[in-house]
Amino acid sequence: MAVYASNHPLVKHKVSLLRDDKISVKSFRELTKELSVLLTIEATTQLTLANKPLTCWSGVISAPLLAEKQPTLVPILRAGLGMLDGALSILPCAKVSVVGLKRDEETLQPISYYQNIVNDVSERQAIIIDPMLATGGTALATLNLLKQSGCKHIKAIFLVAAPEGIKILQEAHPDVDLFIGMIDKELNEQGYILPGLGDAGDKIFGTL
Numbered sequence: 001m002a003v004y005a006s007n008h009p010l011v012k013h014k015v016s017l018l019r020d021d022k023i024s025v026k027s028f029r030e031l032t033k034e035l036s037v038l039l040t041i042e043a044t045t046q047l048t049l050a051n052k053p054l055t056c057w058s059g060v061i062s063a064p065l066l067a068e069k070q071p072t073l074v075p076i077l078r079a080g081l082g083m084l085d086g087a088l089s090i091l092p093c094a095k096v097s098v099v100g101l102k103r104d105e106e107t108l109q110p111i112s113y114y115q116n117i118v119n120d121v122s123e124r125q126a127i128i129i130d131p132m133l134a135t136g137g138t139a140l141a142t143l144n145l146l147k148q149s150g151c152k153h154i155k156a157i158f159l160v161a162a163p164e165g166i167k168i169l170q171e172a173h174p175d176v177d178l179f180i181g182m183i184d185k186e187l188n189e190q191g192y193i194l195p196g197l198g199d200a201g202d203k204i205f206g207t208l
């Protein structure tokens with residue numbers, strides 16, 4: 001597994017702004033979207049191209065175009081929905097596979113409540129989008145689900161990740177690449193990332 005922590009100064013700047021205790025719902029949503037654009041670009045740099053004939057104004061040329069179907073984006077409800085518009089602005093033809101998982105506040109185990117994976121997922125790369133990778137339980141359940149559904153090529157994008165979550169994914173799914181805005185220090189006893197963002201879903205949906 002490759003773990004790419006973004007080096008882009010705008011990513012670092014925007015993650016810092018997201019941490020502001022007094023941030024409005026509007027600003028949190030806007031920054032989440034902007035970061036999703038930047039990180040989706042980073043996560044798609046290795047898409048395969050093939051030269052195909054294209055008729056342009058000066059005649060027929062051999063033009064580099066995507067060789068395969070566009071990836072399916074996999075937002076994890078709820079918070080992952082905040083990243084969907086930004087990711088779709090880079091992959092406008094992507095099909096979307098929605099996964100509903102909610103962490104139990106006591107056990108920190110993910111509870112599954114919805115899933116709708118595109119039926120041709122075995123022919124596409126999947127890109128998971130979720131702002132937070134904490135204990136790793138939610139991402140692990142999503143990776144297991146995608147693989148059980150036949151998906152062979154998976155990447156995941158997180159705005160902020162804890163070392164604990166990265167380690168669990170590395171051990172269980174060494175073939176999956178992670179694209180991360182910022183790797184934070186640790187988890188607290190309640191499984192929240194420190195310094196982190198707090199509850200990203202609550203901040204995006206205004207349910208604080």
Ligand SMILES: O=P(O)(O)OC[C@H]1O[C@H](OP(=O)(O)OP(=O)(O)O)[C@H](O)[C@@H]1O
Pocket residue numbers: 076077078079080101102103104108110130131132133134135136137138139165191199200201202
């Ligand atoms: O790595 P983990 O320890 O599993 O935690 C990460 C998960 O927690 C958050 O979702 P949450 O359960 O709060 O649901 P929500 O998006 O509905 O708020 C977050 O968006 C991830 O999906």
Ligand SMILES: O=c1cc[nH]c(=O)[nH]1
Pocket residue numbers: 079132134191192193194196197198199200201
């Ligand atoms: O810090 C955390 C951990 C899990 N989920 C969040 O939204 N934030």
Ligand SMILES: [Mg+2]
Pocket residue numbers: 079199200201202
């Ligand atoms: Mg939440």
